[in-house]
Amino acid sequence: MNEERDSQLSAMFDGELPGAECELLARRLTRDEVLRSQWSRYSMIGAALRAERGVALHDRVAWRVQSAVAQEASYGDGTDIAATAARTAAVVPAELQGRANRRRWMRFARPMAGAGIAASVAALSIVWLRTQDPQQSLLAQAPVSESIVLTPEVNSTTVALNQTPASRPVSNGEPDRYVTPALNAQTSLAPTARLANYVVAHSEFSGPLSRRMALLGLVASENGEAAVAPEADGAAATEANDAP
Amino acid sequence: MRLDRLLAVRHRRARFAAISLLLGAGVVLGAEPKEWLERMNHALTTRNYVGVFTHVRGDRAETLRIIHRVRGNDVSERLLSLDGSGREFIREGDELTCYFPDKRTVLVERRSPDGPLLGALPSIGDDDSLVYEIRGGERERLLGRTTRVVALHPRDEYRYGYRLWIDEETSMPLKTQLCDQSGQVIEQILFSNIDLPGRIPDSMFKPQIDASTYRWLRAERQVASTATPALWEAMRLPPGFRMANRSAQSLPGSSEPVAHLVFTDGIASVSVFVEARKTDVPPEQGPARVGSSSAFSTMVDGHQVTAVGEVPPNTVQFIATQVKATRGLGLAPAPRSK
DSSP states (O other): OOHHHHHHHHHHHTTOSOHHHHHHHHHHHHHOHHHHHHHHHHHHHHHHHTTOTTOOOSSOOOOBOOOOOOTTOBOTTSOBOEEEOOOBOSSSOHHHHHHHHHHHHHHHHHHHTTOOOOOSSOOOOOOOOGGGOHHHHHHHHSOEEEEEOOOOSSOSSEEETTSOOTTOOOTTOOOSBBOOOOOOTTOBSSOBHHHHHHHHHHHTTSOHHHHHHHHHHHHSOBTTBOSOBTTOTTHHHHBOOOOO | OHHHHHHHHHHHHHHHHHHHHHHHTTOOTTOOHHHHHHHHHHHHHHSOEEEEEEEEETTEEEEEEEEEEEETTEEEEEEEESSTTOOEEEEETTEEEEEETTTTEEEEEEOOTTSOOTTOOOOOOTTHHHHEEEEEEEEEEETTEEEEEEEEEESSTTSOEEEEEEETTTOOEEEEEEEOTTOOEEEEEEEEEEEEESOOOGGGGSOSSOOTTSEEEEOOSOOOOTTSOOOEEESOOOTTOEEEEEEEEOOTTOSSOEEEEEEESSSOEEEEEEEEOOTTSOOOOEEEEETTEEEEEEEETTEEEEEEESSOHHHHHHHHTTEEEOSTTOOSOOOOOO
């Protein structure tokens, strides 16, 4: 089977093949046993990638994934952000992995072509070291009912992420820049412990999304500085070094 | 002609088989954007999950892990920074512990027993469509998954919007963008991995740092109830906001109960904290920001009033400056904005 046919089949499986081509390929499927066999394999690969129950694999599918930070992101200061992508399917059977890689490569070959390397905020390497993380080892021992396997859209290369992939729909009107709300010059970026307390207390009354955003404001530090100045607001009155 | 008909039948069968496969995988077709939001909220509040995500704001990005466990009515959650500050929040039972290793400080917050159960499902009511436009629902591939893209677009400048990529199979949001009214992205969360384990051991809710030598700030154990007279109200509110809760609670670093008013438009919420001014502490006034949360502090009748919420700065300023001490019981519902 040539690569073009392979690509068409992959796109059809993903629902990305145009209708006319889909129909042609469907006709071929009805009379081409090899193609039908390939279709079945893709079904199994797809199920394996989704870690569906009942899919026979030699081992549990586990990936090291790299988070491709906002493909569309070109940030406030106009600086490009690059992300290093690294993915290893350590325990995926070689055949499945190879085919999955090829499908993915073919799907994203176009957006990757011509992509330049840019690095300003340094590469955001997220290596999912499940096997080296004791907590993840614990997790692995627990019965896992479901796993979402997220596949980075680039493959073992560094690309500028402000390039819009050719296959990406434009329907959602997603912007290509990030903004920070303008506040006046007196705005404090280093809230006191009191403010941190307020944010934490407030998060209890927020919806799941809002709560996460609120707490992230505290967990993620601003400009490399601490976001909390605990020396404020009469802490001495109630402070207690009562750590266990 | 006959061959064409045969092919058409086979094609329809193939399509039927494909649809059956999708349905078998738990995919529900034809759901409205609002239904996807409700499914997402349900998934976020009722499922166990362990995920790693990148949080992007402005020119900064940080990698974090979230661990969320639901056991009956008991919700535990741990959020920790994998790079940078090493901060983490661990919520177990009615206690939320915030570790700030970069400040060698730990805050311990206690949830008010009369507060909402953590993880309570927010309802997306019909009123919300007056202040938000809920749209989308189209399919989009993201990180190898099929997602539904749903946008909550604010109809005015008093709230932020969301754009969500909701996994079709699990209803988990794989990508979340917080946007302003013009659609500009303020903040983004992008998951790189999510597991949905059947159970999560207690050991995963232990801090990764030894904080025994840190300074610990704890909330007092006694927590005032809603029966405590609350004398504070907002005279006016931005469109769509209403009072959702009023209580008095203890906070770490504060020896006196703090009046806590909560206002919501169904999606966004703003808390107002009122406490008597301490003579040894200079008053705080003006705007502040904690991540995407805005805050505004002012002094009213000798009390420090601070509004906090994941809303634009002008919204917290609007609400904070409308809070007044009222006479009498003060438990009457706050006037609802028209």
